[in-house]
Amino acid sequence: MNIEEYYKELENIANTVGEKQIATHEYLESLIDKNDSLINELINFRKDFIDSKEQDEVRGYLAIGFFKQFTGIKRVACFVMTFEIDEIKTKNNWKKRCEPYSKEQPLFQKEPKLFDAIRKKDNGSKDLELIDFRVFNQINDSEILKVNKSYTLIDSALNPQIVSWTKSTFNDRPLYIRANPYKIFDKQPPQLIFEAILMPANPNWWRNLTIHNRAKEGASYILDDCSPKENYRQYWEFHIKNIKRLEVIAKRNNNGNLSMMIEELTGIDNQGLMFGRMIHLDTDSTYGTAFEESKLNHLDLAINVYEGETAKERLEDNLAKGNKSTSASYRTHLLRIENIPFKGLFGYVISFFKSQTLINEWFEDQFR
Numbered sequence: 001m002n003i004e005e006y007y008k009e010l011e012n013i014a015n016t017v018g019e020k021q022i023a024t025h026e027y028l029e030s031l032i033d034k035n036d037s038l039i040n041e042l043i044n045f046r047k048d049f050i051d052s053k054e055q056d057e058v059r060g061y062l063a064i065g066f067f068k069q070f071t072g073i074k075r076v077a078c079f080v081m082t083f084e085i086d087e088i089k090t091k092n093n094w095k096k097r098c099e100p101y102s103k104e105q106p107l108f109q110k111e112p113k114l115f116d117a118i119r120k121k122d123n124g125s126k127d128l129e130l131i132d133f134r135v136f137n138q139i140n141d142s143e144i145l146k147v148n149k150s151y152t153l154i155d156s157a158l159n160p161q162i163v164s165w166t167k168s169t170f171n172d173r174p175l176y177i178r179a180n181p182y183k184i185f186d187k188q189p190p191q192l193i194f195e196a197i198l199m200p201a202n203p204n205w206w207r208n209l210t211i212h213n214r215a216k217e218g219a220s221y222i223l224d225d226c227s228p229k230e231n232y233r234q235y236w237e238f239h240i241k242n243i244k245r246l247e248v249i250a251k252r253n254n255n256g257n258l259s260m261m262i263e264e265l266t267g268i269d270n271q272g273l274m275f276g277r278m279i280h281l282d283t284d285s286t287y288g289t290a291f292e293e294s295k296l297n298h299l300d301l302a303i304n305v306y307e308g309e310t311a312k313e314r315l316e317d318n319l320a321k322g323n324k325s326t327s328a329s330y331r332t333h334l335l336r337i338e339n340i341p342f343k344g345l346f347g348y349v350i351s352f353f354k355s356q357t358l359i360n361e362w363f364e365d366q367f368r
Helices: 003-020 024-033 037-047 052-059 072-097 106-110 112-117 160-169 232-239 309-316 342-352 356-367
Strands: 118-120 126-132 144-147 150-153 175-177 216-222 243-252 258-266 273-283 295-307 330-341
Touching (some): 112 118, 160 175, 160 330, 160 342, 295 309, 330 342
Antiparallel strands (some): 126 175, 216 243, 258 273
16 A cells, blocks of 8 residues: 555545544444454554654543554554544535535435526626525524425524624625535424624724725734733634634725725644635725715625645735735635625624634724
């Protein structure tokens, strides 16, 4: 066995575990109990490449009782393989969640008419990321969506409270959301608990729009490390939520259209992934238009996933510079709302982004 064959087999196991929806360690232990020749070959191969860093990472898990069929370095190899398979599962899951909609996905296999409700772009082609919210019934303002006699879920990157706030605040505006194309149920699934978010009522920070044609304004806000005694919220956002910075760019083109992108970036995690939560919007309101009178053509929320070298390159970029930044490895839109007041932006900023510290810095800088 060589390294390419090893990781190919781990990919197969990751796919099997995902399909069976069981814990990776449970599946591996079942193969070990059966004295499966392939799992033994994988363990024997991996144990010869265990380094001191991996042994340190595993040490804290040895007390929990898994893989007691082995001792020593072979048992360590089992844990390392579990971590590697879970990493593959995580990356595959994000790739699947960001796939364009297709009729072959379980959601549309079960509810084929739902494919007709996919948002249409201005040119008439399908936007294969979002579905017209009107075809769904959101159950108890939760992540559960009912469509005909089936149930699906709002993508877990989007807090369902944002959807509830949107439909109650802008109930007559076109709204599109991202439903998970791989989640479909005959019976209503159990409702999950999501983090509570503060939904503001119609803030009014900007007075007028003062960006000229072909001009741009950018800003970047970095979340600094601190002790919990100095600022517990900031410490939590930096160390637990892994938030790193907030980037903002606004520019007006030759035709007077003003567009804005705001992206909140995490650090690179142990699996080599970095995440960006992005808000994009545009308006045809002209220079100097009173903020209260400004309307957005659209506002959308998206999740960007940067992987490996792409994540490292994105950390070196910055939207605030006004240049094209590194493209995400994979991404998808989560929500789109059209023809709403500009001031609606701030409700999405506060509810969609994770760092209240960086939001406050931007508000104090831009709107004081």
